[in-house]
Amino acid sequence: MEVQNMSKDEEIEKLLESVKNITSKKSDWEFKDSFKPQYTTGKGLNKKVVEEISDIKNEPDWMRRIRLKALEIFEAKPVPTWGPDLSGIDWENISYYNKPGDSNTNSWDDVPEMIKDTFQKLGIPEMEQKYLAGSVAQYESEGVYHSLRKVWEDKGVVFMDLDSAIREHPDLVKQYFCKAVPITDNKFAALNGAVWSGGSFLYVPKGVHIDMPLQTYFRMNNEGTGQFEHTIVVADEGSSVHYIEGCTAPRWDKNSLHSAIVEIYVNKNAKARYTSVQNWSKSVYNMPTKRAWVEENGQMEWVGGSLGSKVTMLYPSSYLRGAHASASNLNISLAGPGTVKDTGAKALHFAPYTTSKIVAKSISIEDGKAIYRGLLRINKGAIESKSHVQCDALLINDESASYTFPHDEIYEPTATFGHEASVGKIGTEELTYLRSRGLSEDEASSMIVLGFLDDVMREIPMEFAIEMNRLIKMEMSKMGAVG
Amino acid sequence: MDIMTELIIKNLSARVEGKEILKDVNLTIRGGEIHALMGPNGAGKSTLGNVLIGHPNYEITGGSIKLDGVELVGKYPEERARAGLYLAFQSPVAIPGVKLSAFLRTAYKNLHPEEKLSVNDFYKLVSSHLKKVGLDESFMSRSVNDGFSGGERKRLEILQMVILRPKIIVLDEIDSGLDVDALGLISDEILQFFSDQTAFLIVTHYQRILKRIDPQFVHVLMNGKIAKEGDRELALRIENEGYDWIRGN
Ligand SMILES: Nc1ncnc2c1ncn2[C@@H]1O[C@H](COP(=O)(O)OP(=O)(O)OP(=O)(O)O)[C@@H](O)[C@H]1O
Ligand SMILES: [Mg+2]
Numbered sequence: 001m002e003v004q005n006m007s008k009d010e011e012i013e014k015l016l017e018s019v020k021n022i023t024s025k026k027s028d029w030e031f032k033d034s035f036k037p038q039y040t041t042g043k044g045l046n047k048k049v050v051e052e053i054s055d056i057k058n059e060p061d062w063m064r065r066i067r068l069k070a071l072e073i074f075e076a077k078p079v080p081t082w083g084p085d086l087s088g089i090d091w092e093n094i095s096y097y098n099k100p101g102d103s104n105t106n107s108w109d110d111v112p113e114m115i116k117d118t119f120q121k122l123g124i125p126e127m128e129q130k131y132l133a134g135s136v137a138q139y140e141s142e143g144v145y146h147s148l149r150k151v152w153e154d155k156g157v158v159f160m161d162l163d164s165a166i167r168e169h170p171d172l173v174k175q176y177f178c179k180a181v182p183i184t185d186n187k188f189a190a191l192n193g194a195v196w197s198g199g200s201f202l203y204v205p206k207g208v209h210i211d212m213p214l215q216t217y218f219r220m221n222n223e224g225t226g227q228f229e230h231t232i233v234v235a236d237e238g239s240s241v242h243y244i245e246g247c248t249a250p251r252w253d254k255n256s257l258h259s260a261i262v263e264i265y266v267n268k269n270a271k272a273r274y275t276s277v278q279n280w281s282k283s284v285y286n287m288p289t290k291r292a293w294v295e296e297n298g299q300m301e302w303v304g305g306s307l308g309s310k311v312t313m314l315y316p317s318s319y320l321r322g323a324h325a326s327a328s329n330l331n332i333s334l335a336g337p338g339t340v341k342d343t344g345a346k347a348l349h350f351a352p353y354t355t356s357k358i359v360a361k362s363i364s365i366e367d368g369k370a371i372y373r374g375l376l377r378i379n380k381g382a383i384e385s386k387s388h389v390q391c392d393a394l395l396i397n398d399e400s401a402s403y404t405f406p407h408d409e410i411y412e413p414t415a416t417f418g419h420e421a422s423v424g425k426i427g428t429e430e431l432t433y434l435r436s437r438g439l440s441e442d443e444a445s446s447m448i449v450l451g452f453l454d455d456v457m458r459e460i461p462m463e464f465a466i467e468m469n470r471l472i473k474m475e476m477s478k479m480g481a482v483g
Numbered sequence: 484m485d486i487m488t489e490l491i492i493k494n495l496s497a498r499v500e501g502k503e504i505l506k507d508v509n510l511t512i513r514g515g516e517i518h519a520l521m522g523p524n525g526a527g528k529s530t531l532g533n534v535l536i537g538h539p540n541y542e543i544t545g546g547s548i549k550l551d552g553v554e555l556v557g558k559y560p561e562e563r564a565r566a567g568l569y570l571a572f573q574s575p576v577a578i579p580g581v582k583l584s585a586f587l588r589t590a591y592k593n594l595h596p597e598e599k600l601s602v603n604d605f606y607k608l609v610s611s612h613l614k615k616v617g618l619d620e621s622f623m624s625r626s627v628n629d630g631f632s633g634g635e636r637k638r639l640e641i642l643q644m645v646i647l648r649p650k651i652i653v654l655d656e657i658d659s660g661l662d663v664d665a666l667g668l669i670s671d672e673i674l675q676f677f678s679d680q681t682a683f684l685i686v687t688h689y690q691r692i693l694k695r696i697d698p699q700f701v702h703v704l705m706n707g708k709i710a711k712e713g714d715r716e717l718a719l720r721i722e723n724e725g726y727d728w729i730r731g732n
Contacts, residue, residue: 422579428539429576433627434586435560436536436570437643438593447589451580451626 070193199229223252296322335368488514569649
């Protein structure tokens with residue numbers, strides 16, 4: 001038997017071991033803290049609120065103009081009705097800007113006690129020490145902490161929250177701000193343009209290869225709030241970088257809104273990987289717009305895990321603008337009871353010899369709905385471009401649902417593309433079969449979930465696979481159907 | 484060594500989807516014995532197998548199942564497996580993504596925690612038995628039953644039995660879907676595994692397997708009840724005359 005095969009099995013064994021030790025039924029991130037923001041614009045959105053945000057930030061005039069223009073666009077655009085039901089968003093009762101405090105520091109010691117506690121419970125400082133080249137922490141609307149290892153700072157890398165970046169590197173930011181995602185793109189992008197606050201700015205200079213990931217962690221705390229960060233990642237010519245985002249919020253009765261913009265610029269011969277693990281509570285509407293511009297011979301890799309939220313609409317897109325540019329997209333969605341994941345990817349081939357690969361995996365529990373919605377466009381002249389889309393769904397109950405809505409626009413005759421789709425089940429029969437051979441219920445369901453993720457296992461962080469497993473088990477044990 | 488092997492089913496009644504399927508079934512199976520269970524379609528034979536292993540869709544409404552003196556009613560399927568019970572399913576379900584090698588090894592470690600077989604030795608063991616049941620080594624890295632032919636699924640049920648070494652084994656129509664050669668291979672594996680510490684309940688409609696694996700006891704299940712018991716002769720009479728004469732009684 002091949003060695004590779006065996007080591008894979010041992011890996012799975014180890015993973016199963018680690019899953020065994022997870023006993024807590026409550027998520028680690030579901031705790032609430034009682035921190036009250038120092039300043040809030042209050043409920044609702046109008047021109048005054050936008051001006052107030054701009055005043056507080058004391059930002060340059062060009063930014064203020066963008067905000068006001070964006071507000072007009074936001075107000076003019078209708079709420080999209082082609083996807084999930086968004087009528088639960090209570091626009092009038094959301095606080096659009098909540099400032100936790102004054103400090104934004106690069107020492108955890110200077111972060112207000114209660115906020116520091118929150119991030120410590122989430123394990124952020126520890127992770128930073130062990131695995132990260134730099135990190136930014138955002139609480140409600142503002143970054144409260146940022147750091148970057150000195151080696152990278154010395155090489156000209158910039159990594160901080162976007163507000164600080166506008167002050168410290170205004171010209172650099174201006175060059176990229178809202179270029180890939182214009183404020184006219186969609187209603188939620190326009191909203192972000194009007195009230196954006198926080199988010200990260202990461203610039204990697206030409207030829208610099210950062211071998212450890214950089215991470216931003218977003219935390220929402222109060223109910224009925226909105227978080228509207230704007231993140232820009234620039235991998236300049238011949239550089240490489242891995243940027244990670246994590247987000248959580250406690251569960252509230254009142255719905256919250258998260259509407260981010262992420263713009264990634266992969267310049268010639270550069271390589272960027274963007275990993276995000278979203279674990280919002282079930283009171284959050286998650287409506288980000290994420291897009292990458294990939295230039296000649298650049299490589300863009302999207303890795304996304306959508307675990308939480310009430311409704312998520314997310315279709316990270318790659319604009320392949322230069323010859324031989326490539327994009328890969330791996331998205332894993334978990335649609336728990338009462339939630340909708342309308343997720344997918346877009347790949348637009350504008351240049352010759354470009355390639356895209358999209359793998360979407362979804363798991364639906366109870367009445368959870370997982371929808372794959374994708375767009376593939378290959379323009380005329382994008383000769384010999386290639387694309388492949390694979391959608392796999394795993395259903396946990398009879399009422400669980402998954403749908404796929406791929407959309408192809410192929411205008412180039414020499415282009416090739418393919419689609420694959422599969423649907424599997426964790427049914428009583430499957431579980432009973434495995435259990436009748438001596439596997440515990442936990443082991444059996446974990447094996448099925450890990451089996452489902454098998455072909456992408458190498459691409460996703462181990463902790464993520466474990467967290468996913470834990471959530472599925474939690475949901476399943478709540479149903480009582482299998483235990 | 485006095486390891487006994489004894490399954491005592493007493494007054495067992497069970498329901499599926501609110502419908503009474505098994506009514507007052509009594510059956511005792513001891514180590515060193517081979518039993519055949521026959522009966523018309525829908526009589527409840529597979530139901531009995533599923534009830535024995537603790538399938539959650541089957542509700543026991545009365546009676547007891549004791550293995551070596553230990554009550555199994557109310558226990559999880561994995562606990563029953565650990566007690567030494569094994570069911571070769573009539574229609575083994577496919578489990579995409581779950582690799583046979585990883586699954587078997589986890590099962591093996593759970594059932595025989597005292598045996599510290601290295602990964603390497605374990606693979607050698609599985610490989611050798613794969614050959615014996617006529618499956619290629621490549622099956623090891625395939626998903627459990629996924630894309631398997633009917634006959635391949637049956638072979639895999641026997642392979643698992645040999646690796647996991649249970650004591651009380653129910654073979655639910657293991658002979659259906661097997662070609663003549665496979666039936667020979669499988670029967671040999673079963674007979675080789677058979678000892679005075681193991682016992683078989685062979686659920687079948689046909690003589691061809693009973694010709695190879697000679698049962699000492701034959702039970703006929705009809706309408707959820709044991710309607711007739713006897714020896715080989717009973718099976719032969721059913722082959723020739725069907726079930727009507729029993730019904731007529
Ligand atoms: N999960 C279930 N839901 C509803 N009815 C069931 C279920 N399982 C079994 N039954 C019913 O119980 C009865 C007994 O079925 P069972 O499978 O035990 O028969 P059998 O004796 O094994 O028949 P065969 O020889 O065809 O395999 C049948 O009428 C069957 O339709
Ligand atoms: Mg049957």
